[in-house]
Amino acid sequence: MNYIFSFLRKTSVITELEMRKIFHDPTEIVTRAVQPALWLLIFGQVFARVHAFSAQTNYIDFMVPGILAQSVLFISIFSGIAIIWERDLGLIHKLLATPTPRASIVLGKAVSAGLRTLPVVIIIYILAVLLHVRIEWNPFSLLLVFFMIILGGIFFSTFSLVIACLVKTRERFMGIGQLLTMPLFFASNAIYPIDIMPAWLKTLSHVNPLTYMIDALRALMITVPSAFGIGFDFAVLLCASVVMITAGSLLYRRVIT
Amino acid sequence: MSILETNNLTRSFGSFTAVDRVTMKVEKGEAFALLGPNGAGKSVTLKMLTTLLPPSSGDAVINGFSIKSQPQKIRPIIGYVPQMLSADGSLTGYENLLLFAKLYDIPYKERKTRVYEMLEFMGFSEHADKLVREYSGGMIRRLEIAQAILHNPPLLFLDEPTTGLDPLGRNMVWEHIKALQKKYDTTIIMTTHMMEEAEHLCSHAGLMSRGKLAASGSVRELKSSIGKNEATLEEVFIHYTADNLEPGDNYRQVQRERRTAKRLG
Numbered sequence: 267m268n269y270i271f272s273f274l275r276k277t278s279v280i281t282e283l284e285m286r287k288i289f290h291d292p293t294e295i296v297t298r299a300v301q302p303a304l305w306l307l308i309f310g311q312v313f314a315r316v317h318a319f320s321a322q323t324n325y326i327d328f329m330v331p332g333i334l335a336q337s338v339l340f341i342s343i344f345s346g347i348a349i350i351w352e353r354d355l356g357l358i359h360k361l362l363a364t365p366t367p368r369a370s371i372v373l374g375k376a377v378s379a380g381l382r383t384l385p386v387v388i389i390i391y392i393l394a395v396l397l398h399v400r401i402e403w404n405p406f407s408l409l410l411v412f413f414m415i416i417l418g419g420i421f422f423s424t425f426s427l428v429i430a431c432l433v434k435t436r437e438r439f440m441g442i443g444q445l446l447t448m449p450l451f452f453a454s455n456a457i458y459p460i461d462i463m464p465a466w467l468k469t470l471s472h473v474n475p476l477t478y479m480i481d482a483l484r485a486l487m488i489t490v491p492s493a494f495g496i497g498f499d500f501a502v503l504l505c506a507s508v509v510m511i512t513a514g515s516l517l518y519r520r521v522i523t
Numbered sequence: 524m525s526i527l528e529t530n531n532l533t534r535s536f537g538s539f540t541a542v543d544r545v546t547m548k549v550e551k552g553e554a555f556a557l558l559g560p561n562g563a564g565k566s567v568t569l570k571m572l573t574t575l576l577p578p579s580s581g582d583a584v585i586n587g588f589s590i591k592s593q594p595q596k597i598r599p600i601i602g603y604v605p606q607m608l609s610a611d612g613s614l615t616g617y618e619n620l621l622l623f624a625k626l627y628d629i630p631y632k633e634r635k636t637r638v639y640e641m642l643e644f645m646g647f648s649e650h651a652d653k654l655v656r657e658y659s660g661g662m663i664r665r666l667e668i669a670q671a672i673l674h675n676p677p678l679l680f681l682d683e684p685t686t687g688l689d690p691l692g693r694n695m696v697w698e699h700i701k702a703l704q705k706k707y708d709t710t711i712i713m714t715t716h717m718m719e720e721a722e723h724l725c726s727h728a729g730l731m732s733r734g735k736l737a738a739s740g741s742v743r744e745l746k747s748s749i750g751k752n753e754a755t756l757e758e759v760f761i762h763y764t765a766d767n768l769e770p771g772d773n774y775r776q777v778q779r780e781r782r783t784a785k786r787l788g
Binding site for chain 2: 272275276279282283284286287290291355356357359360361362363364366381519522
C-alpha cells in the first residue's frame with residue numbers, strides 16, 4: 267500500500283517536471299496543431315467529394331476522430347527521443363540515482379506525453395465545430411474521450427521510449443520513428459473504414475492499437491456504433507500500455523550503458 | 524566505521540574490463556579523490572557505487588547496504604553529480620531544486636525552507652527564477668551540487684566536478700565544495716584527472732590506471748610512500764602507474780568531454 271502511494275506520488279512529480287517544461291516554452295504545442303488542420307481543411311474537403319464508400323456518416327464527421335488519434339500518435343511517437351537527449355546530457359544519470367522507481371519515471375513521462383496533446387485536441391474540436399461536425403457534447407462521453415486520448419498518449423509515447431532505449435542514438439531513432447508512423451496510420455481506420463481494406467491490411471489493422479483507439483473515439487465523439495465495443499477498445503489500449511510500461515521500465519536503465 | 528567499502532569490484536563490457544577488482548575503503552568525513560587519466564575506470568566505478576550500473580563481480584557496501592542487493596536502500600542516502608550536465612535547462616533553478624526535493628521525499632513542510640537554504644548557500648537566490656539555460660557554467664555546476672545535497676546525504680559523489688569550467692567557475696565550485704564539507708560534514712568521493720584539484724580538496728586518494736587501483740590512502744601517506752621528500756601527487760601518480768600509462772582517450776570520450784566543456788563554457 268505504502269509502495270503504491272509512493273509510486274503514484276513519484277509518478278506525479280515526473281509528470282509535473284515535464285509539464286513545467288512545456289509551460290516555459292509552449293510554442294511547440296501550437297505548431298503541432300498545423301498538421302491536423304491541414305488534414306481536415308484540405309485532404310478532408312477533397313475526399314468528402316469522393317463518394318467511394320458508404321459510411322454511416324458524412325466523410326468529415328468520420329474523419330475527425332481519426333485525425334484526432336493521428337495527432338496523438340504523431341506527437342507521442344517522437345517523444346522518446348527526449349530520453350536519448352537527456353542521456354547525452356546526463357539528466358538520466360542523476361534521476362536514476364534518486365530513490366525514484368523506474369516505472370514512475372516511465373509512466374510519469376508517458377502521462378505528460380498524453381497531456382501534451384490536449385491543446386491540439388482542443389483545436390481539433392474547434393475546427394470540428396467550424397466544419398459543422400455533429401459532435402457529442404455529453405460530459406460523460408467527453409470524459410471518456412479525454413481518458414482515451416491520455417491512454418493513447420501513454421501507449422505511443424512508451425512505445426517510442428522502448429524504441430529509444432533499444433536504438434540509443436538520435437539518428438537511428440528518427441529513422442525508425444519515420445518508418446513506423448505512416449504504416450501505423452495507414453493500417454488503421456483513421457481515414458477509411460476497415461471494411462473496404464484488402465484482406466492483408468484488414469489483418470494488420472486488427473493488431474494495431476490505433477484502430478481500437480479510433481473506434482472508441484468515433485463512437486464517443488460522433489456516436490456511430492463501435493465496431494469492437496468501447497469497453498473492449500479501452501481494454502486493448504490498457505493492456506498494450508501496461509505491457510509497454512513494463513518493457514520500458516526494464517529497458518530504461520540500459521540506455522545509460 | 525567505513526561509510527564505503529568495496530570488495531573486488533569489477534565491471535566488464537564484453538571482453539573489456541573497465542574496472543578490475545577494485546578494493547578500497549572510505550571513512551566517514553573523508554574527502555576521497557579517485558585519480559586517473561581518461562578511460563582509467565573512474566566514472567564506471569562511480570556509476571556502480573551510485574547504483575546506476577550493476578557490477579559484473581565483486582560488491583561494495585555503503586553504510587552497511589550492498590550495492591548489488593539493496594540499491595533502493597542506498598539511493599536515499601547518497602547524492603550524485605554526474606560528469607555531464609544534469610540540471611534541466613528548460614526549468615528554472617528553483618524548479619530544478621523543488622522537483623528534486625520531491626523526488627528525495629523531503630516532507631512538504633521542510634521543502635521550501637530547504638530549497639531556499641540551498642539557493643542561498645550556493646549564492647544565487649536572485650537567479651532562482653531564471654531558466655537554467657541562461658546560467659553560467661559555474662552556476663550550473665553549483666546548482667547540480669545543490670540538487671544532489673538537498674536531502675543532506677551522508678555521502679556525495681562528484682564525477683569530474685570542474686571539467687570544462689573556466690578558472691573562475693572552477694574556483695567558485697571548489698569553494699562551495701569546501702564549505703559544504705565544513706557545514707554539513709558530508710563525506711565526498713570525487714573523480715578527477717587534475718592532481719591540483721585532488722590536492723586542493725581531498726584528504727585521501729585512490730590512484731586508478733586501466734581499471735585497476737594502483738594505490739590508495741591519505742594524500743600524506745601516498746606522498747611519503749614513494750620515498751621522496753616533498754613529492755607532488757603527480758609524481759606519486761607516475762610512480763605507481765608508470766608501467767601502465769598510455770593515452771586513454773578514445774573518440775567517444777573526447778567527443779563527450781568537448782561537448783560537456785562546450786555546454787558549461
